[in-house]
Amino acid sequence: MMPQMPAVPAEGRGAFRWPRVEVHAGAGVVHRSADALLVIPHLAVAHREHAAEMVRLAGEGPDPGGSRRVRRLAWMVTDSEPADVPDFALLVEGGTSLRLMVRGEVTVEVTGPQTLSLSGRESLAWVERLLPEAFRTITVHAPEEDVRGDVALPRYDLRAGTVPGAGVTLHGQGAAEEGSPHDGSGRRAAGIPVPAERAPEQVHESPARELVRPVASPQGEAHSATVVRPPGAVRRVVLAHGEDRVPAPHRDPLPILSGGAAGGDAPTADVVTVEGVVCRCGQFNDPGADACVVCGRPLEEPRRLTTRPRPPLGLLITDDGRVFPLAADVVIGRDPQQASDVRSGRARPVVLTDAEHSTSRVHAHIGLSGWRVVARDCGSANGTFLSHDGPGGPWTPLGERDTPLRAGDRLRLGTRRHVLYDRYQMARAVTP
Amino acid sequence: MTPLGTEAVGGYLLLREIGHGVHGRVYLARAESPGEDGDAPVALKLLDAPATEQGFQRVVEELRRCASLVSAPLVTIHEVGLEGATVFYAMRHHPLGSLASPSRQLPRQERVAAVARAARAAHALHEAGVVHRGIKPSNILMAAGGAVLAEPTTAHTLAPGQPLTGLGTRGSARDLEFVDPALVRGGEPGRSTDIWALGVTLHIALTGFGLYPALTSADPMVAARMYLRSRPEADAQLGPAQRQVVTAAVDPDPGSRYLTAEALAADIERLAAEIGSGS
Numbered sequence: 148m149m150p151q152m153p154a155v156p157a158e159g160r161g162a163f164r165w166p167r168v169e170v171h172a173g174a175g176v177v178h179r180s181a182d183a184l185l186v187i188p189h190l191a192v193a194h195r196e197h198a199a200e201m202v203r204l205a206g207e208g209p210d211p212g213g214s215r216r217v218r219r220l221a222w223m224v225t226d227s228e229p230a231d232v233p234d235f236a237l238l239v240e241g242g243t244s245l246r247l248m249v250r251g252e253v254t255v256e257v258t259g260p261q262t263l264s265l266s267g268r269e270s271l272a273w274v275e276r277l278l279p280e281a282f283r284t285i286t287v288h289a290p291e292e293d294v295r296g297d298v299a300l301p302r303y304d305l306r307a308g309t310v311p312g313a314g315v316t317l318h319g320q321g322a323a324e325e326g327s328p329h330d331g332s333g334r335r336a337a338g339i340p341v342p343a344e345r346a347p348e349q350v351h352e353s354p355a356r357e358l359v360r361p362v363a364s365p366q367g368e369a370h371s372a373t374v375v376r377p378p379g380a381v382r383r384v385v386l387a388h389g390e391d392r393v394p395a396p397h398r399d400p401l402p403i404l405s406g407g408a409a410g411g412d413a414p415t416a417d418v419v420t421v422e423g424v425v426c427r428c429g430q431f432n433d434p435g436a437d438a439c440v441v442c443g444r445p446l447e448e449p450r451r452l453t454t455r456p457r458p459p460l461g462l463l464i465t466d467d468g469r470v471f472p473l474a475a476d477v478v479i480g481r482d483p484q485q486a487s488d489v490r491s492g493r494a495r496p497v498v499l500t501d502a503e504h505s506t507s508r509v510h511a512h513i514g515l516s517g518w519r520v521v522a523r524d525c526g527s528a529n530g531t532f533l534s535h536d537g538p539g540g541p542w543t544p545l546g547e548r549d550t551p552l553r554a555g556d557r558l559r560l561g562t563r564r565h566v567l568y569d570r571y572q573m574a575r576a577v578t579p
Numbered sequence: 580m581t582p583l584g585t586e587a588v589g590g591y592l593l594l595r596e597i598g599h600g601v602h603g604r605v606y607l608a609r610a611e612s613p614g615e616d617g618d619a620p621v622a623l624k625l626l627d628a629p630a631t632e633q634g635f636q637r638v639v640e641e642l643r644r645c646a647s648l649v650s651a652p653l654v655t656i657h658e659v660g661l662e663g664a665t666v667f668y669a670m671r672h673h674p675l676g677s678l679a680s681p682s683r684q685l686p687r688q689e690r691v692a693a694v695a696r697a698a699r700a701a702h703a704l705h706e707a708g709v710v711h712r713g714i715k716p717s718n719i720l721m722a723a724g725g726a727v728l729a730e731p732t733t734a735h736t737l738a739p740g741q742p743l744t745g746l747g748t749r750g751s752a753r754d755l756e757f758v759d760p761a762l763v764r765g766g767e768p769g770r771s772t773d774i775w776a777l778g779v780t781l782h783i784a785l786t787g788f789g790l791y792p793a794l795t796s797a798d799p800m801v802a803a804r805m806y807l808r809s810r811p812e813a814d815a816q817l818g819p820a821q822r823q824v825v826t827a828a829v830d831p832d833p834g835s836r837y838l839t840a841e842a843l844a845a846d847i848e849r850l851a852a853e854i855g856s857g858s
Contacts, residue, residue: 381590381660381662382661383661384639384643384658384660385658386646386659395643395644398707398708398709399708400705400706400707400708401705401706401708401709401710401770402770403770403839428832430764441764441831456765457765458765459763459764462803462807464799464800464803466799467799468799468802469799470754472763555804567804569803569807570807571760571807572808
């Protein structure tokens with residue numbers, strides 16, 4: 148790997164000088180190797196393998212100018228299933244400026260003497276360009292930033308320069324002097340140190356230190372970008388050997404009989420309350436039901452309605468055996484993180500991969516409406532089908548309007564993948 | 580992905596994967612720079628869900644409660660860390676395996692005694708205000724001095740909207756049986772939900788199979804339907820005392836189960852002693 152970035156001004160050396168790099172918060176990947184910067188703004192489960200390979204490739208050297216790496220990436224894009232390769236931008240040193248390769252829904256905007264906006268969308272394959280030598284900022288981002296999702300970040304060795312992020316902004320001449328929180332020389336990338344600049348290892352820090360902190364834009368106003376902690380720094384809290392002197396805040400023993408863990412949970416989304424009937428056994432029931440779902444006894448007449456938080460309305464079971472509680476709306480597909488409901492936090496993603504791609508990226512939506520569970524197709528290419536009678540069908544196509552689901556209903560997404568909706572229903576035969 | 584042996588997280592070199600649960604993976608790992616404990620390998624758990632600073636603090640708090648219970652038969656947690664957005668924790672490695680996959684065939688009495696120790700550990704956690712949320716045979720680790728219970732689940736502190744204890748992002752139909760049906764109906768995790776899981780685990784220790792036998796073999800959708808529609812039945816081959824303990828731990832009404840894991844532990848210890856005396 149290359150040692151530190153050259154400290155002398157670029158003009159004097161005829162080599163590119165890396166400016167300060169800001170990383171935008173997000174669940175994608177930003178990887179910095181000695182002479183290249185790889186940005187994958189949006190990472191889906193299907194991308195993980197190729198993303199890992201791309202990160203490895205980006206750091207390969209020696210390859211001055213990056214032509215070999217660009218060719219290898221081009222080969223990967225050409226040779227792979229399009230849906231398996233994440234959209235990306237690669238910036239690599241090319242003489243006195245940066246060479247850009249961008250593919251898919253990623254936009255690169257250059258400000259300065261020359262204003263430029265490039266996107267992978269402009270090409271069916273990819274766009275390649277030598278960027279202007281002088282620039283104020285270069286921003287790499289996907290159309291919608293701050294993509295949220297369940298995709299676990301691949302476990303790269305972060306000290307090699309990989310951090311989570313949805314995009315980057317490079318602050319070139321002029322911008323660096325105004326806004327750099329560092330020495331102002333513009334030499335040091337505040338966001339990601341190059342590997343040779345490893346931060347001291349195993350930093351013991353006070354627990355209050357933030358993982359990411361917002362930075363001010365060159366204009367001084369807060370914006371969405373964040374500076375990621377130097378990847379070499381590892382937070383650690385030693386618990387064993389009596390070295391941990393910090394007592395955990397006091398918590399009472401769990402109550403006997405009733406549930407209720409005393410805190411510790413992540414802040415939950417807004418609680419939805421519904422009107423229902425409480426059975427003598429204590430279970431909160433759908434007022435439209437004849438009998439209690441737990442004890443099977445008929446619900447008391449007249450029905451006395453109470454408003455309480457809505458319990459989960461059942462389970463979704465995928466044909467590969469995964470189980471999801473229906474406590475909130477769900478979007479199913481190959482890449483449900485793309486759905487606006489998932490990004491906004493209104494729905495949770497359920498990923499169904501499908502080698503034949505008969506399942507769309509955003510295929511079907513399952514919603515909770517009062518005590519009902521409803522499903523609709525999200526304009527998928529191959530349709531969503533509903534069967535009340537098991538895998539044999541008959542299958543009726545679902546429209547883009549909500550259709551109520553009954554316990555035991557199956558959905559088929561495209562031609563292959565199935566999802567079962569079911570809910571807790573204790574047999575009526577118990578305790579007459 | 581980087582091959583094992585070269586990949587490092589939090590100052591640990593990952594040697595090989597030794598298990599994966601619904602919320603993360605566990606690796607056999609070695610500290611890159613040996614500390615005072617020498618370079619004994621540890622079990623390093625990496626959580627799937629990316630963590631924010633606040634999420635990490637909640638994980639630390641949960642594990643700190645667990646680590647402070649030094650006299651309970653719980654796995655020793657050396658340290659918790661955060662690298663990037665990845666939460667890792669280093670724990671004592673137990674080479675003898677778990678109750679689910681022990682390194683040698685375990686006699687029945689030893690299996691039952693291991694569940695009793697897990698119940699003791701669960702009780703200690705409950706008294707400290709922690710629900711374990713992940714009790715099952717693969718989380719009961721065999722050790723020379725007696726089994727220990729693995730650390731409590733922490734993933735719920737990172738991702739909201741996962742109210743179903745025991746089922747994470749990779750929750751599978753096979754694991755359903757350890758999930759108290761009361762949770763599926765909207766109940767809160769608490770002592771009774773851990774007691775349910777202990778009851779199912781005890782049944783497996785006694786008989787070798789779970790309370791919903793179809794769960795392990797059938798198509799996952801069929802398995803889930805069975806789970807949602809049937810009442811668990813203890814195996815008919817069990818002795819009356821064994822049957823009674825299992826049944827009282829998995830009563831459909833949480834209020835009719837053992838009130839505390841301690842009471843359940845005492846009864847399981849009695850069962851283990853009876854097996855030992857050959858009666």
